[in-house]
Amino acid sequence: MRIGRREFVRRAAAAAVLGRAQAEGPGATRLVLLGTGGGPSPKRLRSAPAQLVLVGDDAYVVDCGDGVARQMARAGVSLSRIRAVFITHHHSDHNADYGNLLLMGWIDGMKAVDAYGPPPLARMTALISEANAVDIETRIADEGRPPFAGLVRPHEISAGGVVMEARGVKVTAALVDHPPIRPAFAYRFDTPDRSIVISGDTAPSPALVELAKGADVLVHEVLYLPAVERMAGNEPQAKRLREHLVASHTPSGELGRIAAQAGVKTLVLSHFVPGDDPSITDAMWTAGLRDHFKGKVVVGRDLMVL
Numbered sequence: 001m002r003i004g005r006r007e008f009v010r011r012a013a014a015a016a017v018l019g020r021a022q023a024e025g026p027g028a029t030r031l032v033l034l035g036t037g038g039g040p041s042p043k044r045l046r047s048a049p050a051q052l053v054l055v056g057d058d059a060y061v062v063d064c065g066d067g068v069a070r071q072m073a074r075a076g077v078s079l080s081r082i083r084a085v086f087i088t089h090h091h092s093d094h095n096a097d098y099g100n101l102l103l104m105g106w107i108d109g110m111k112a113v114d115a116y117g118p119p120p121l122a123r124m125t126a127l128i129s130e131a132n133a134v135d136i137e138t139r140i141a142d143e144g145r146p147p148f149a150g151l152v153r154p155h156e157i158s159a160g161g162v163v164m165e166a167r168g169v170k171v172t173a174a175l176v177d178h179p180p181i182r183p184a185f186a187y188r189f190d191t192p193d194r195s196i197v198i199s200g201d202t203a204p205s206p207a208l209v210e211l212a213k214g215a216d217v218l219v220h221e222v223l224y225l226p227a228v229e230r231m232a233g234n235e236p237q238a239k240r241l242r243e244h245l246v247a248s249h250t251p252s253g254e255l256g257r258i259a260a261q262a263g264v265k266t267l268v269l270s271h272f273v274p275g276d277d278p279s280i281t282d283a284m285w286t287a288g289l290r291d292h293f294k295g296k297v298v299v300g301r302d303l304m305v306l
Contacts, residue, residue, distance in 0.1 A: 028055070028193065031051065031052070031053055031054075031219070032303065032304070032305050032306075033306070034051060034075065036302050038221060038249075038274075039093055039273060040092045045277075047066075047071055048065020048096065048097075049271050050064060052075065052077060059077055061082060062086045063088055069097065069101050069105075078109075080109040082105050085101065087115070087117030088198070090117075095117075106148050107145070111151075112153065114152075114153045114164065115153065118184070119156045128152070160174045169189060172190070174208060176201075176202035178248045184200055186202065186205075188215065194217070195215040196216065197211055197215045197262075199218070199271075201249065202248075215265070216266065217306060218266070219300070220255055220270070222249075222255060223245060224251075228245055228274065249273055253288045255269065256292035267295060267296070268306065269297070269299050
């Protein structure tokens with residue numbers, strides 16, 4: 001299949017960056033935005049929410065929106081490299097492919113993996129085997145694959161604090177404000193050479209600011225209020241949808257203040273709401289940011305490597 005020049009250049013650039021990260025050894029950390037669109041419905045312009053933190057040869061996945069395994073393949077990262085998966089909260093755009101990612105990872109040769117997230121993560125993990133029993137049993141018998149049982153070790157978390165510390169990586173969680181879902185978390189990755197914070201879904205949150213203090217990179221969700229009215233107007237439950245979006249997400253005008261308070265070096269916009277409106281320009285997403293934040297600002301794109 002032929003691909004366009006723009007896609008060829010994008011893939012080549014991503015491969016070069018990922019290759020450099022591997023060449024730089026265990027201390028090299030890279031962030032890959034696998035999916036940057038917010039909301040549960042499939043989108044033309046952006047994939048569902050998912051991020052990848054690469055530390056040397058180890059891959060850490062944050063959120064598992066629809067299509068996350070394919071996005072990893074497009075980024076050139078084998079699922080066998082996954083060491084841990086983190087779920088920020090249980091909205092379907094963040095966990096819909098949790099089970100599928102782990103099943104595909106098993107097929108791809110993935111070794112033991114730890115999974116972290118709010119309850120009922122343990123029950124969800126157990127149900128992967130039940131839902132896919134025919135496929136798993138067939139592949140074990142027909143292809144000689146190892147057992148799936150015991151491959152994934154779930155760790156349920158209900159409060160902030162350090163949730164993982166291994167292989168030179170420390171991950172700290174903070175409770176954020178995303179009503180009506182509770183608990184909902186942001187995660188901070190401290191690696192040998194970088195600190196990366198991923199907000200998850202949140203309204204402006206002091207706990208998120210505290211978690212992100214002095215971080216190299218803050219990946220933060222963003223809501224563009226002028227377009228919310230248009231988007232909500234096309235829904236039968238428009239009033240309730242608008243109320244939810246405004247109460248549980250962060251308007252673009254707030255992001256500069258949040259990044260400045262946290263003192264981060266780079267602010268990356270992601271989880272765009274609306275995520276499928278081509279009329280919203282980068283300038284619209286970042287309007288007003290420079291009134292408060294003087295660091296680097298990145299408008300995220302799917303498969304962007306930072």
